[in-house]
Amino acid sequence: MTHRQIMKAFSGLLLALLVAMLSSTIVSNALPTILADLHGSQGQYTWVVTATLLTSTATTPLWGKLSDLFSKKMLYQLAIVIFTLGSALGGIAQSMPELIAYRALQGIGLGGLQALIQVVIAAMIAPRDRGRYSGYIGATFAVATVSGPLVGGLIVDSPLGWRWCFWVCVPVAVAAFIVLGRTLHLPVLKRKVKIDWLGATLLVGGVALLLIWISLAGKSFAWGSWTTVAYVGGALVSLALALFVESRASEPVLPLRLFRNRTITLSVLGTLAVGTAMFGGSVFLGQYYQIARGFSPTHAGLMTLPLVLGLFLSSTVSGQVISRTGRTKPFMVAGAVLLLAGLGLLSTVDHTTNLTLMGTFLAVMGIGVGFLMQNLVLVVQNTVAMQDMGSASSVVTFFRTLGGSAGVSALGAVLSAQVATNVSAALGGKGGSAGGGSLDLKALPEPVRAVVRDAYGDATGKVFLIAACIAVVTLLAVVLMKETPLRASLDLREEKAPEEAETMELEPIHQPKHARTDDRPRAWFEPEQQPVSPVHGVVLTPDGVPIVGAAVTLTDAAGHQVARTSTNDVGGYRVPAPGSGHHILITAAPEHAPEAVALDLAGRPLHHDVTMARADSLVSVH
Numbered sequence: 339m340t341h342r343q344i345m346k347a348f349s350g351l352l353l354a355l356l357v358a359m360l361s362s363t364i365v366s367n368a369l370p371t372i373l374a375d376l377h378g379s380q381g382q383y384t385w386v387v388t389a390t391l392l393t394s395t396a397t398t399p400l401w402g403k404l405s406d407l408f409s410k411k412m413l414y415q416l417a418i419v420i421f422t423l424g425s426a427l428g429g430i431a432q433s434m435p436e437l438i439a440y441r442a443l444q445g446i447g448l449g450g451l452q453a454l455i456q457v458v459i460a461a462m463i464a465p466r467d468r469g470r471y472s473g474y475i476g477a478t479f480a481v482a483t484v485s486g487p488l489v490g491g492l493i494v495d496s497p498l499g500w501r502w503c504f505w506v507c508v509p510v511a512v513a514a515f516i517v518l519g520r521t522l523h524l525p526v527l528k529r530k531v532k533i534d535w536l537g538a539t540l541l542v543g544g545v546a547l548l549l550i551w552i553s554l555a556g557k558s559f560a561w562g563s564w565t566t567v568a569y570v571g572g573a574l575v576s577l578a579l580a581l582f583v584e585s586r587a588s589e590p591v592l593p594l595r596l597f598r599n600r601t602i603t604l605s606v607l608g609t610l611a612v613g614t615a616m617f618g619g620s621v622f623l624g625q626y627y628q629i630a631r632g633f634s635p636t637h638a639g640l641m642t643l644p645l646v647l648g649l650f651l652s653s654t655v656s657g658q659v660i661s662r663t664g665r666t667k668p669f670m671v672a673g674a675v676l677l678l679a680g681l682g683l684l685s686t687v688d689h690t691t692n693l694t695l696m697g698t699f700l701a702v703m704g705i706g707v708g709f710l711m712q713n714l715v716l717v718v719q720n721t722v723a724m725q726d727m728g729s730a731s732s733v734v735t736f737f738r739t740l741g742g743s744a745g746v747s748a749l750g751a752v753l754s755a756q757v758a759t760n761v762s763a764a765l766g767g768k769g770g771s772a773g774g775g776s777l778d779l780k781a782l783p784e785p786v787r788a789v790v791r792d793a794y795g796d797a798t799g800k801v802f803l804i805a806a807c808i809a810v811v812t813l814l815a816v817v818l819m820k821e822t823p824l825r826a827s828l829d830l831r832e833e834k835a836p837e838e839a840e841t842m843e844l845e846p847i848h849q850p851k852h853a854r855t856d857d858r859p860r861a862w863f864e865p866e867q868q869p870v871s872p873v874h875g876v877v878l879t880p881d882g883v884p885i886v887g888a889a890v891t892l893t894d895a896a897g898h899q900v901a902r903t904s905t906n907d908v909g910g911y912r913v914p915a916p917g918s919g920h921h922i923l924i925t926a927a928p929e930h931a932p933e934a935v936a937l938d939l940a941g942r943p944l945h946h947d948v949t950m951a952r953a954d955s956l957v958s959v960h
Contacts, residue, residue, distance in 0.1 A: 343521065343523070343949075344463060346517070346521035347458075347462065347521040347522040347523075348474065350514050350517030350518035350521055350522060351455050351458060351514075351522075352474055352475070352478050353510060353511075353513055353514035354451050354511065354515075355451060355452075355475065355478050356478050356481065357507045357514065358421065358448050358451040359479060359486070360485070360486050360507060361390075361421070361425060361444065361504075363485075363490065364486045364490035364493070364503045364506065364507070365386075365503050365504070368490050368500040368503045369387075371500045372437070372500050375500065376431070376432070376433055376434050378434035385438050386434070386438055389441040389442040390444055390445035391445065391549070391739075391743045392445065392546055392549050392743075393442045393445030393446045393448075393449065394445040394446070394452065395449065395545060395549060396449070396541075396545045396549070397446050397542065398449045398453045398732050398736040399453075399541060399592050399732050399733065400538050400541075401413065401417065401453040401454055401732060402454075402457065402732020402733070402735075402736075403538075403589075403591040403592070405454055405457045405732075410454065410457055411458075411522045411523075413450065414450070414451070414454045414455075414458060415515055415519065416450070417447045417451050417454060418511050418515045418518075419447070419515070420443065420444075420446050420447030420450065421444055421446075421448055421450075421451060421507075422508055422512065424440050424441065424442075424444025424446070425444055425504045425507045426504070426508055427440040427443065428440040428504040429501040429504035429505040430501070452735055452739065453735050456715050456731040456732075456734075456735060458522070475712060479650075491634075523878055523880070523881065523949075534583065534588075534589055534590050534591050537580055537583040537584045537587050537590055537592070540576050540580035541576075543576045544572075544573045544575075544576035545573075545577075547572045547573035548570075548573040548744070549740075550569065551566060551569035551573065552743075552748060556751040556754070556755075561751075580592075581594070592733065596730055600819075600820065601718065601820065601822065602721065602722075602730060602733065602734075604815040604816070604818055604819045605715075605717060605734055605819070606734060607811055607812070608811070608819075609710075609714050609734050609737050609741065609812075610738070610745075610808065610811065610812070611677065611741065611805070611808040611809040611812040612710050612711055612714065612738055612812065613737070613739060613741035613743075614741050614742055614745035614746070614805050614808055622750075622798060622802075623638075623642050623645070624642075625753075625794065626687070626795065626798045627641050627642075629790075630689045630791050630794040630795030631689070631693075641693070644697040644701040644704065645703060645704040647704065648700070648702070648707075649704040649707050649711075650704075651708065652673070652705040652709050653708035653709070653711065656669045656673075656708065656709050657712070660713070666717055667816070667819065667821040669713055670709060670710055670713050670717075670816040670819070671813075671817060673706045673708070673709025673710035673713070673816075674706065674710060674809070674813040674815075675706070675813065676702055676705050676709065677703060677706030677710065677809050677812065677813075678809040678810065678812075678813055679702055679706070680699055680700070680702035680703025680704075680705075681802050681803075681805045681806035681809050682806045683699040683702065684696075684703065684802035685800070685803035686799055687699070687795070687798055687799045687802070688795050688796045688798075688799060689791060689792045689794070689795025689796055690795070691795075710812070714734055715735070717819070717822070718734050719731055720822060721822060745808065749805065753797055753798070753800075753801050756793075756800050757790075757794055757797045760796055760797055761789060761790055761793045764789045764792070764793060765789060872912050872913065872914050872915065872943050872944075873912070873913050873923060873937065873939070873943075873944050873946060874913075874943065874944075874945055874946075875910070875948065876911070876947050876948075877890070877909045877911060877925055877927070877947075877948045877949075877950060878909055878947065878949055878950070879930075879949070879950060879952070880951060884905070884907075884909025884910075885905060885927050885930065885950060886905055886906070886907055887904050887905060887927065888904065888909075888925055888926065888927035888930075888950070889903075889904055889925070890911045890913060890925050890948075891913075891923075891925075892913045892915055892922070892923055893924065894919070894920075894921055894922075900913075900914075900915060901915070915937075915939050918940050919938070919939060920937070920938060921937045921938075922935070922937070923937055923946065923948070925948045929952060930951065931950065931951050933948055933949075935948070
């Protein structure tokens with residue numbers, strides 16, 4: 339795909355990602371109003387958030403595996419449809435159980451949107467060029483984080499009412515569906531499809547039990563109760579059975595062989611703290627600014643701008659530099675150090691911390707997250723074949739989301755316990771009782787309200803201290819990671835056993851005197867005698883369908899044919915181009931208009947995709 343085609347398709351991807359992020363940030367401000375209108379309980383309040391988080395996290399690996407077996411474009415559009423349906427139904431919910439069910443459905447689509455965007459980008463853009471596009475993703479996160487609470491507050495306070503917090507996402511999702519349908523053209527790898535439904539069920543079930551336990555423990559039941567034993571025991575049994583099934587399945591949902599790759603294993607470990615910082619930053623900072631400092635939800639959202647801007651700028655700048663240099667490790671090490679430093683600085687905050695200083699701490703953490711978040715996915719994608727791209731990408735996304743959701747729930751329990759301790763100590767010192775530690779601030783007298791605010795502010799630092807300890811694991815992971823130069827091309831062919839390896843016959847014409855004449859593949863020349871810079875890419879119809887058997891010929895500036903080949907079963911081609919300078923690439927196929935394009939070679943591999951129009955489309959009918 340050309341840069342223009344990529345940007346058109348990328349706009350649809352970013353629209354879908356924007357609406358997915360907005361769905362959480364918009365609704366969060368409306369939840370108190372929703373709870374009052376639908377007569378919900380505090381436990382149901384928690385489940386409105388947990389239901390989406392649970393289904394999106396648990397289904398991420400399944401979406402990733404399906405993208406290795408089916409059309410990525412079709413699956414992304416399916417995720418948009420499921421998400422849109424859940425959003426539309428959420429707006430007409432008449433009870434809390436209904437709303438929770440619709441939010442769970444919305445989460446299934448959200449899991450697909452989060453997992454598949456990285457897979458689709460990997461199928462469009464070579465790893466070396468992928469960094470420059472990561473800034474757009476960072477900008478989308480920034481826009482959603484800042485605008486979500488503002489838009490949500492405006493909708494709730496307007497005559498539209500809270501139901502439009504769900505419906506406002508629908509037209510944007512529909513627009514994303516249409517844009518992707520018109521602009522996204524990806525080759526489809528035709529493979530024998532066999533889905534490991536048993537492994538998927540066990541994996542999703544185990545993760546679901548684990549997340550439910552973390553979400554409810556300490557609230558609905560004690561951490562050390564028999565209920566905890568049942569949840570944890572069931573999760574461990576389900577996950578153990580999933581590992582057993584996955585190790586024997588021909589097409590596992592989570593290929594265990596991926597973890598033999600040191601880079602993938604270290605990336606998974608490294609992404610845990612990134613998830614905790616990213617999700618925890620938005621959850622606990624919002625509480626800190628609203629409860630401890632008394633700001634409105636809108637004002638609290640604006641106070642997190644240093645974090646968002648740091649993330650946006652660092653992801654954009656690092657992406658551009660990485661695209662030019664092909665090196666990721668320096669940025670990831672710097673990001674891990676800054677993340678650890680930012681969380682460490684935030685661990686010192688209390689209810690009196692200078693807000694300008696707090697903004698500096700947030701900016702440091704945001705820069706660290708920006709350096710790490712996209713690059714941890716990029717290094718994984720750079721080490722796997724296209725046949726595993728979906729599974730590998732979703733593994734990193736899955737563990738980032740799992741680390742975020744599990745970390746936020748666990749840290750939330752720590753925060754609640756610390757607040758209760760601080761309130762009890764403060765009120766006890768004034769002759770009050772521990773039972774006076776209600777967190778319904780409006781119902782408390784002013785002296786007690788001040789105590790609760792101070793307790794929240796002082797407890798927040800402990801949460802970030804624990805997050806800083808988790809960030810040490812991220813730093814160790816990226817330091818131990820071995821850097822692999824980013825590929826300058828897309829890996830379009832599946833990895834196969836040597837005896838089954840796919841070959842593409844290259845027919846050199848006008849062969850230079852240094853050409854090989856032995857039994858090595860033709861049209862390849864000795865590197866020390868004649869440098870070779872392969873020209874490669876895919877040949878597609880305007881609808882994105884690969885053209886098999888198209889003749890691809892490369893000529894030099896004088897019109898002499900240098901090499902010729904035919905496209906493989908996924909439309910891929912690869913021809914050698916000895917030397918550098920001006921060349922012409924000619925593509926011909928039955929029932930299609932021939933294409934010729936001038937290429938300037940610079941002694942290095944060049945990726946160029948070709949779109950061929952049907953011959954009859956050029957004939958005008960009067």
